[in-house]
Amino acid sequence: MHPTSPQFKQNARAALADVPLQAALAKLAVGFPVRRAEAAARLPEFEGLRDNARDIKNHVLENLDYYLEAYEKKVNDAGGHVHWCRDAEEARQTILDICRKADARTVTKSKSMISEEIAINTFLEENGIEPVETDLGEYIIQLRKEPPSHIIAPAIHLSKEQVADTFRLAHGDLAHDRPLVEPRALLEEARAKLREKFLGADVGLTGANMLIAETGTNVLVTNEGNADLTNNLPRVHVVIASIEKIVPTLEDASTILRVLARSATGQDISVYTTFCTGPKRPQDLDGPEEYHVVLLDNGRSDMIGSEFHEMLRCIRCGACLNHCPIYKSVGGHAYGWVYSGPMGAVLIPSLIGMEEAQHLPNASTLCGKCESVCPMRIPLPKMLRKWRERQFKAEMGSTTARWALKSWAWLARRPALYRFVLGLGVGVLGQFGGRGRFSALPFASGWTSKRDLAAPAGDTFISQYHKGARGDQSGDLIRNKVCG
Amino acid sequence: MSARDDILGKLRSKLGHLSDPNLTNPALTHIQEHYKNLIPKRGDLDKAQRIDLFCNEATRINATIARLSSTSDIPDSVSAYLRAHQLPARIKIAPHPTLTGLEWQAKTSLMVEQGRGQGDDGVSVSVAFAGVAETGTLVMTSGPETPTSLNFLPLDHIVVVQGDDIAGNYEAVWERIRAKSVDEGQPGTLPRTVNWITGPSRTADIEQTLLLGAHGPQRLHILIVDDPRP
Numbered sequence: 051m052h053p054t055s056p057q058f059k060q061n062a063r064a065a066l067a068d069v070p071l072q073a074a075l076a077k078l079a080v081g082f083p084v085r086r087a088e089a090a091a092r093l094p095e096f097e098g099l100r101d102n103a104r105d106i107k108n109h110v111l112e113n114l115d116y117y118l119e120a121y122e123k124k125v126n127d128a129g130g131h132v133h134w135c136r137d138a139e140e141a142r143q144t145i146l147d148i149c150r151k152a153d154a155r156t157v158t159k160s161k162s163m164i165s166e167e168i169a170i171n172t173f174l175e176e177n178g179i180e181p182v183e184t185d186l187g188e189y190i191i192q193l194r195k196e197p198p199s200h201i202i203a204p205a206i207h208l209s210k211e212q213v214a215d216t217f218r219l220a221h222g223d224l225a226h227d228r229p230l231v232e233p234r235a236l237l238e239e240a241r242a243k244l245r246e247k248f249l250g251a252d253v254g255l256t257g258a259n260m261l262i263a264e265t266g267t268n269v270l271v272t273n274e275g276n277a278d279l280t281n282n283l284p285r286v287h288v289v290i291a292s293i294e295k296i297v298p299t300l301e302d303a304s305t306i307l308r309v310l311a312r313s314a315t316g317q318d319i320s321v322y323t324t325f326c327t328g329p330k331r332p333q334d335l336d337g338p339e340e341y342h343v344v345l346l347d348n349g350r351s352d353m354i355g356s357e358f359h360e361m362l363r364c365i366r367c368g369a370c371l372n373h374c375p376i377y378k379s380v381g382g383h384a385y386g387w388v389y390s391g392p393m394g395a396v397l398i399p400s401l402i403g404m405e406e407a408q409h410l411p412n413a414s415t416l417c418g419k420c421e422s423v424c425p426m427r428i429p430l431p432k433m434l435r436k437w438r439e440r441q442f443k444a445e446m447g448s449t450t451a452r453w454a455l456k457s458w459a460w461l462a463r464r465p466a467l468y469r470f471v472l473g474l475g476v477g478v479l480g481q482f483g484g485r486g487r488f489s490a491l492p493f494a495s496g497w498t499s500k501r502d503l504a505a506p507a508g509d510t511f512i513s514q515y516h517k518g519a520r521g522d523q524s525g526d527l528i529r530n531k532v533c534g
Numbered sequence: 535m536s537a538r539d540d541i542l543g544k545l546r547s548k549l550g551h552l553s554d555p556n557l558t559n560p561a562l563t564h565i566q567e568h569y570k571n572l573i574p575k576r577g578d579l580d581k582a583q584r585i586d587l588f589c590n591e592a593t594r595i596n597a598t599i600a601r602l603s604s605t606s607d608i609p610d611s612v613s614a615y616l617r618a619h620q621l622p623a624r625i626k627i628a629p630h631p632t633l634t635g636l637e638w639q640a641k642t643s644l645m646v647e648q649g650r651g652q653g654d655d656g657v658s659v660s661v662a663f664a665g666v667a668e669t670g671t672l673v674m675t676s677g678p679e680t681p682t683s684l685n686f687l688p689l690d691h692i693v694v695v696q697g698d699d700i701a702g703n704y705e706a707v708w709e710r711i712r713a714k715s716v717d718e719g720q721p722g723t724l725p726r727t728v729n730w731i732t733g734p735s736r737t738a739d740i741e742q743t744l745l746l747g748a749h750g751p752q753r754l755h756i757l758i759v760d761d762p763r764p
Binding site for chain 1 (some may be wrong): 565
């Protein structure tokens with residue numbers, strides 16, 4: 051997929067004017083966060099489990115070379131094959147080779163962000179193999195040739211009417227006047243269509259929520275059961291996963307599973323959590339005859355030990371998207387690539403380059419909500435600031451912004467002068483801000499063209515503080531002015 | 535240089551693991567310890583309470599439950615379930631001794647087939663390795679007597695679980711699976727698939743509307759067999 055991240059500003063403007071998208075985002079903003087909060091409240095150990103989950107991944111990342119070797123050995127012991135791939139190109143070729151050897155015509159797929167990252171679908175199509183997404187949301191966006199707009203709810207940006215139109219176009223063999231008003235009718239049509247695909251597929255391609263070193267196992271988490279029909283029915287099961295997906299033991303996997311679904315959808319646990327190890331055993335009545343793991347680096351080893359090392363703890367739950375004021379305003383497509391929201395704004399520049407993705411780390415108010423809900427306690431705002439620092443050092447961004455930042459930095463290093471200038475500014479604005487807010491200000495139209503700017507109190511916080519104004523009536527005045 | 539050597543070499547040099555060849559392998563040490571992290575207290579109960587918690591949690595996420603005092607009650611219970619949902623009197627059972635030894639013909643008029651799941655199976659009956667009270671989760675393991683396809687292809691899935699096999703938390707079940715692998719002479723080997731199943735299949739991918747029966751079963755019915763006599 052060619053990134054449209056360089057056009058973030060245009061993308062965001064279009065998203066804000068997109069009526070069905072705004073309706074979907076409004077629903078998301080009240081659904082997921084509320085359910086997450088309820089699930090967390092139901093489990094007294096939730097915060098402690100987040101600490102455990104963070105520590106497990108930190109330990110793995112510190113010893114990733116050892117864990118990858120241990121994992122590989124176990125996959126081999128179970129009769130599977132591990133294919134190491136440096137980048138997207140190697141991974142695509144490896145998957146194609148496996149499909150060709152299996153004489154595959156159809157590949158069923160269960161949702162995998164890594165498969166989006168390497169754009170495997172287009173590649174397989176170009177080589178005469180039909181890839182079929184089986185997660186309902188992914189199936190819909192595959193038919194529409196769109197990227198996912200949310201990690202766990204890829205078609206969240208669409209209305210049911212848009213889905214119905216998509217199905218009428220794609221399922222041309224069905225009666226054109228069939229009723230497709232209710233979501234249930236849409237689901238049943240997709241279920242029937244995909245059932246044929248499940249039963250006829252030659253290869254099943256899945257991602258992995260985790261890889262367990264102890265047993266050489268891949269973990270799959272879904273609510274629909276599509277990953278299970280994908281890995282169980284075809285003759286060959288291919289897992290594509292990036293190297294940081296490793297966890298040490300079954301116990302460690304269980305701990306992370308306890309925070310994953312709660313953070314993602316607010317469920318205690320997803321409906322289906324599946325642990326696959328190798329191909330079918332000699333006496334088994336079902337299961338694949340071959341089991342392959344495509345183990346992909348694609349930029350991860352560069353992140354090890356860097357300022358973005360901690361991003362490798364991410365388990366792709368989507369909580370940071372669901373709680374982000376920017377994501378909730380513009381949706382996932384505006385970010386212009388596979389990932390979105392705060393995790394996308396940190397990860398995308400690492401994967402496609404800072405130049406291409408330069409707007410993304412700036413698309414944040416740094417409110418800190420993402421870090422507060424991240425099950426792996428990833429310091430997302432800190433890393434967004436790191437990208438901004440790098441951009442400043444690389445002399446990126448507009449001249450005005452750079453000049454303003456430089457001046458501010460110069461001033462901020464001189465506290466007495468800083469306070470004097472600030473006091474002057476606040477005093478002048480306070481004088482003119484008679485009705486408490488400005489609807490227009492010189493040099494601030496970027497702000498005031500969309501909303502009013504609250505007028506300052508006429509005196510700086512520090513100066514009021516020195517005058518002893520706290521806790522009493524004038525203290526309230528400070529709070530009112532500062533907060534509102 | 536192979537991709538494997540390239541990736542591992544890069545990690546080793548970044549993590550500083552090149553310098554000391556006598557370093558103990560911290561990964562293997564950690565793996566062997568099977569260290570338990572924080573385990574929610576929720577499932578820390580005696581057997582009767584554990585079964586109750588399992589029932590509460592499973593029904594919260596749309597499973598239905600029948601409690602039986604003996605495996606010999608299974609055919610009647612299955613038959614009653616089919617009638618209640620107006621389903622054809624035809625089932626596919628797992629070739630598991632708990633099910634194959636039952637007097638289906640004598641007790642019911644059901645048509646009973648056994649084997650793996652097929653695309654046109656309507657109702658399947660399978661046997662769980664364990665249950666987990668913590669979240670009302672069934673643990674299914676694959677094997678010659680327990681084909682995985684029965685868990686996913688039919689629209690109605692009926693699962694038998696023994697009351698004694700309902701554990702408080704996931705960790706307790708992993709210990710049982712490890713113990714079984716030792717008994718079977720393959721210590722530390724997992725079955726091809728272990729499925730945790732918590733309620734029937736669902737999706738909210740269309741306008742965030744929750745719908746049951748996405749690709750897997752639309753209904754999950756659990757038969758808990760537990761002889762109340764001590």
